[in-house]
Amino acid sequence: MKRVLWLWLIAVPVLAAPKPKATPVEQAAALMAEGELQKALKTLDAALPKTTATKALVALQLLRGQCLAGLQQTDKALAAFTAALERDVGAELDASSANPEAIELLERARSKFPGELSVSLAGGAKGEVRLDGKVLGPAPLRTKVLPGPHTLQAESDDGRSANRTVELKAGRLLEVSLELGEAKPKATPTPAAAPRPEPSAAVAPVAATQEVSAAPSSGRSKLGWLPIGVGAAAAGVGTAFLVSASGAHAALTGTGAPLSGAEADAAVARGKLGQPLGIALVAVGGAAIVGGVVMLLVSSSGEPGNAELGVAPVAGGGVVSVSGRW
Numbered sequence: 349m350k351r352v353l354w355l356w357l358i359a360v361p362v363l364a365a366p367k368p369k370a371t372p373v374e375q376a377a378a379l380m381a382e383g384e385l386q387k388a389l390k391t392l393d394a395a396l397p398k399t400t401a402t403k404a405l406v407a408l409q410l411l412r413g414q415c416l417a418g419l420q421q422t423d424k425a426l427a428a429f430t431a432a433l434e435r436d437v438g439a440e441l442d443a444s445s446a447n448p449e450a451i452e453l454l455e456r457a458r459s460k461f462p463g464e465l466s467v468s469l470a471g472g473a474k475g476e477v478r479l480d481g482k483v484l485g486p487a488p489l490r491t492k493v494l495p496g497p498h499t500l501q502a503e504s505d506d507g508r509s510a511n512r513t514v515e516l517k518a519g520r521l522l523e524v525s526l527e528l529g530e531a532k533p534k535a536t537p538t539p540a541a542a543p544r545p546e547p548s549a550a551v552a553p554v555a556a557t558q559e560v561s562a563a564p565s566s567g568r569s570k571l572g573w574l575p576i577g578v579g580a581a582a583a584g585v586g587t588a589f590l591v592s593a594s595g596a597h598a599a600l601t602g603t604g605a606p607l608s609g610a611e612a613d614a615a616v617a618r619g620k621l622g623q624p625l626g627i628a629l630v631a632v633g634g635a636a637i638v639g640g641v642v643m644l645l646v647s648s649s650g651e652p653g654n655a656e657l658g659v660a661p662v663a664g665g666g667v668v669s670v671s672g673r674w
């Protein structure tokens with residue numbers, strides 16, 4: 349009698365233990381397995397406002413997306429999958445049991461999310477990280493990056509560097525650990541070569557038009573003033589002729605009152621005579637003045653030397669030049 353009672357007392361707690369209640373996700377999964385998609389969706393929608401834990405919320409939204417995809421409610425399924433990815437961008441469906449259409453919709457929702465890149469340097473080294481030439485910051489770091497190929501670079505403070513091409517997928521996390529290479533030896537600056545001197549251009553000698561030998565003479569000091577005076581007078585007369593010719597030309601071509609026939613003939617004759625005669629007198633007078641100046645310079649230096657005298661006609665007059673050593 350005592351033995352039977354003891355066994356009964358031990359068995360009572362075991363038989364009375366409550367069975368754990370299935371979660372809404374488990375209940376909905378069981379209903380989906382039976383083909384009751386509407387009942388499964390209703391169970392999940394009722395549990396949605398009460399679910400706050402990230403992991404449970406992601407699982408609930410993924411199952412909602414599968415139910416909606418099975419009911420051909422594509423837009424609502426995409427919204428459910430997007431809500432799940434916002435909590436966990438790497439969330440996945442079980443490919444062995446999920447509907448292929450639901451898996452495709454999940455990847456469509458994931459394509460709207462940028463990829464994530466996590467970069468660290470091997471051995472805990474410190475350095476600056478660049479992506480496509482743009483500075484991201486010091487390693488280690490984690491950042492969002494647009495999907496596609498990118499060039500990843502890292503360089504430490506002591507000159508070691510690493511380069512790698514990476515491919516980021518939408519909504520995926522890529523973890524990269526870079527191994528820095530050997531430090532680059534610092535290049536010794538090469539002294540700049542001295543600039544080569546430019547060759548100096550040879551100065552061509554000026555051809556003499558007329559050579560005048562100058563010798564010390566006290567008499568020439570006084571005689572030099574004679575050609576200067578004659579030249580000044582000739583230049584003055586020539587200038588007067590040129591002014592007269594210029595006035596005649598202005599009278600013929602001006603906008604004033606027209607000239608009579610006799611006045612016009614007189615103006616033409618005055619111009620034809622005055623212009624060439626004026627040029628000649630100015631040229632001769634200039635040459636005489638230069639000659640007198642040369643005589644004065646030579647006589648005052650007291651040393652023998654050579655002087656070069658040049659005379660050339662130009663438009664409207666003449667040019668007289670003198671050069672030499674005194």
